[in-house]
Amino acid sequence: MKKISGLITLLLFASTIFSQIKITHGPYLCDMDTDGVTIVWTTDKPALSWVEIAPEGTESFYQKEHPKYFDTAAGRKRANQTLHRIRISGLEDGTKYRYRIFSKEVTERKAGNRAIYGSVASTNVYSKKPLEFTTFAKETANASFLVLNDIHGKSDFMKELCKDIDFKALDFVAMNGDMSTFAESEEQLFDEYIDASVELYASETPIVYTRGNHETRGVFADELIRYFPTRNGEFYQMFSVGSTCFLVLDCGEDKPDSDIEYYGLADYDRYREEEARWLAKCVETEEFKSAKTRIVFLHIPPPVGDWHGNHHLQQTFMPILNRANIDVMFSGHTHRFSYHEPNSEANFPIVVNGNKTYVMCKVGKDKIDIEITGLDKKDSRHFELPVR
Ligand SMILES: [Fe+2]
The missing domain is CATH 3.60.21.10 (Metallo-dependent phosphatases)
Structure with a gap:
């Protein structure tokens, strides 16, 4: 009996792990400029996605809140897609930034605006360094x-x-x-x-x-x-x-x-x-x-x-x-x-x-x-x- 309940627990655990949303491709950077960039990735399920940006530095990414940027269309966050394209703007030129991406699964969309959310996939892993990019410089001949x-x-x-x-x-x-x-x-x-x-x-x-x-x-x-x-x-x-x-x-x-x-x-x-x-x-x-x-x-x-x-x-x-x-x-x-x-x-x-x-x-x-x-x-x- 013990063996069977152990097996059921294991199966439940495995199904939870396997059903969790995953980042399937990317992230990659497009349309870089002196004050912004677009970050692209895909997930295996529709999701509400965002990017968190922090300036370059040794301070842990987790010590404070960072600005969040979403995939939006005319002010509304997109939450029904597996391809995520997020424009970051208002940055300083020639400056290095750290970033992390996040996708929160949308398990159900009901009438009106009711969205039901599931798990979150991210590059937000404590053991891993945040990704980085540098905006194009304005004042350089190079x-x-x-x-x-x-x-x-x-x-x-x-x-x-x-x-x-x-x-x-x-x-x-x-x-x-x-x-x-x-x-x-x-x-x-x-x-x-x-x-x-x-x-x-x-x-x-x-x-x-x-x-x-x-x-x-x-x-x-x-x-x-x-x-x-x-x-x-x-x-x-x-x-x-x-x-x-x-x-x-x-x-x-x-x-x-x-x-x-x-x-x-x-x-x-x-x-x-x-x-x-x-x-x-x-x-x-x-x-x-x-x-x-x-x-x-x-x-x-x-x-x-x-x-x-x-x-x-x-x-x-x-x-x-x-x-x-x-x-x-x-x-x-x-x-x-x-x-x-x-x-x-x-x-x-x-x-x-x-x-x-x-x-x-x-x-x-x-x-x-x-x-x-x-x-x-x-x-x-x-x-x-x-x-x-
Ligand atoms: Fe060709």
Whole structure:
């Protein structure tokens, strides 16, 4: 009898443990700025989620209450989702913060606002150090970042390639397109590159996401922006680290919208035209004009290749970029390294990174240091560009 009651207690204990809400992926950082960041993670059950922030320091995270930030829509906390995206704002620039994430299971929603809560999952483990991030600095001529592109779902290769990188020394990591070949489901995105990025850096060093043409494909492609949230709700954006201004541009597809491969779902000519109108306004802003260094991320290099996408990017984006004093553009797509000196098509240099290397870029006062590294030494190279 004793044995049976012991077994029942054990089973009850196990079922309590296994039914508790869990953090399934993340957290990872997106849309970093001088005064804020967005923190993203998922849970296995719908939850009310929040982030607690504390300044850098040796004082225990638990000694006092810290500000809580929630996932909200027009003032109302979201509590019916498993994907949690929380914007932290009002922070100091160039400042290190500690953070923890929390998700409280919502077991039932009843009529009116009655929410019934269950257990809480968190990174709030006493033995574990809080996670950290540093907001972008306002007053600096330096910026450092890593560029990865055309990984096409090979997360083990990406981990091997990046195993010696000191990610904490970087301002951000740019995913410059085609991290996966199709966007088919949430699990696939995590399996193919987001989980590996979290393992390597993304809980503490932010992701800057540039969409590649392949990532416009698949039944889950319309959901992708929810996993890399931006304040303007678009894949294209502009941000600055000190006196370096970055343009993140979205290339759309590479073939004509009418191509049989798109099954009637492509409308990228119109999209690029709309994006070009946004870009024309961007390059007229004080933030862009007063920058000392201007860097562009665009997955398809417009003058490299002869597809419709190249031609249309040349018609729409290049006339604007050619009068915008760009210092360098980073691209991918071709799966082969190439370097293009300024010429009549692009009056700035274009660095096309291959699919077996990463780019480590350090912007200084007078020069841009570019180091390309592969597992195979023959793929590695190093060069410098002047700040123009
Ligand atoms: Fe591509």
